[in-house]
Amino acid sequence: MEKTTITIEIKQEVSIIFIYLVGGIILVSSAFFIPAHSTELWPQFYAAGIAAIIYLIALLLYAVRKPVSIKACIVAIACFLITLSALIFSSIQMDKQSHWQADKLMQIRGTIGRGVMMNKMPPPLFKTLKVFHEQGSIKKETISQIFQRLNNNASVGSNISKPIYEGDSLKLFIKELEPDRVELVSQETYVKGRNPQFDNYNGQKGMIQEKCILTARGIKYESEN
C-alpha cells in the first residue's frame, strides 16, 4: 500500500471552487449594475470587465501557488495573458467598431439626405429657367413670376415640396423671391451637418442645409451646412 502526503484536502478544494464562483459572480454582477443607466451599455460592460480581471488575477495567483512547478506556472500565466489580451483587444475593437458603424449610419443618412435634396431642389428651378429662356430675347415674365406661376403662386417661406410617400419629411422652402433671383433652401430636422452652431432656416441649430440660387445665368448650389 503506497501512501502519499498532499497539502490540499479535496473536499475543501471543492468548497473553494464554489466560494470563488459565487464570489466572482457577485463581484462582476455588482460592478455591472453600478454605472448609471445610460443609453450606452459599454460603461456597464467595462465596469464588469475590470471586476472580472481583478477576479481572474486572484484566481490565477491561487492556481499557480506551490506545489505547482515554476515551469507550469509560466505556461499558465502566458496562456492566461494571451487569452485575456485577446479578449480585451477584441472588446476595445468592438467598442470602436460599433461606434464607427453607428457614426457611419448617420453619415450615410446625411449623404442620403443631401442626395434627396439635390435631386428635388433643381427640377422646379430648371423648369423655371427653361421657360424663362424659351421666351427669347424679349422677356415678358421675370424669373420669380414664372417660378410662382409654375408653383401655385408660392411666396417667401412657402414649402413647395409635395410628399411622395407617407412620412416624406423633405421640405423645400422659398427663402428669397426677387424678379431676377429665386433662392430655395432645404434642411434636415435631425441629421447634423458640419457646423453645430449653424442657424438653420427653421430656427434649429447645426442641421444639414442645402441651398440653390436661380438666376438667368443658371443655378448655383451651396452646401450651407
Added chain:
Amino acid sequence: MNQKIDLIRENNFPREKEFTPGFLTSLILLTISVLLFVVIIENEGKGYHESRAFAPGTPLFTLLPAIFVSGHTIANGLQAFSGKALTPANLSTQIMTLAGILFTYIIIPTVFFFNWRRRRIEIKSVSTINPLSFSSVIYALSIILTISIAATAMKSAIMHQSLEYAQAIQSDRDAIIDDLVFIALDAYQYKVLPKGLDGGQGKYLGFALAPERAKTQNGIYIATVNENQVSVKAQSLQFPSGVIHATIDEEGQVRNCRFEGAFK
C-alpha cells in the same frame, strides 16, 4: 485560510469520492450547458456581423459578450438614423450580456484553473490520471472553450479590418455618384441655357467639364458628349480599379450606372 490538512492517499483510494454528489450534478449541468453553448456558438460563427445580436431584443449567447454591447450601440445608431430617441438597453440584453461576461470571464476560467491546478498536483503525487474520467473531460472542455475565446476574439479583430475596408469602398463609390449628380446638373444647365449665356441652346453639344468637376478629391471624370446625352467615365482616386460608367439623359438624370473593379 488554512488548507494544510494532510491526507493519506492510498492506491486503492476510491476516486469517485473526490467529489460530493451535489458537485457532480453541478458539473454535469455545467457540461451540458457548455455543450449547448458550443453548438450555438458554432452556428453564430458563420458571421457575427449578420448575427441576431445586431437586432434589438433577440440576443444570442456568445463567448464574446461585447457582441451584445456592440449590437446595442448599432441598434441605437439605427434609431438615430430614423430620427428616434436613443434608448437604454432592455433588461434581456443586459442579462444576456452579464451572463456572457460571467460565463467567459468567471465560470470557464474557474473550472479550467481549478482542474489545471489539481492535475498539476496529481501529476506530482500520483502518476496515473485516467484521461476518460469526468474531471478530465471537464478540463479538456474548458481548454477548448478557452482556445475558442481567444480564436473568436482574434477573428473579430480581423473582421473589423475587412469591414472598414468594405465601408471605405462604399463611401468612395457614394462620393463619386454624388460628383456625377453635380456633373449632370451642370450638363443639363448647359443644355437649357441659350448660346448667348454659353449654353447649348437645347443640346449637349459643346458641353465640357469644368476643371473643378473633371478632377475632384474623389476621382477623375471624362465626359463624351453627343446631342442628346452625355456619357461619363469616373475613376476613383482612392481605389484606382473602381470605375463607374454613367449616362446623363435628355432630362439631366444620371442613368445606366455600370460599376467596375473595386466598385463591382
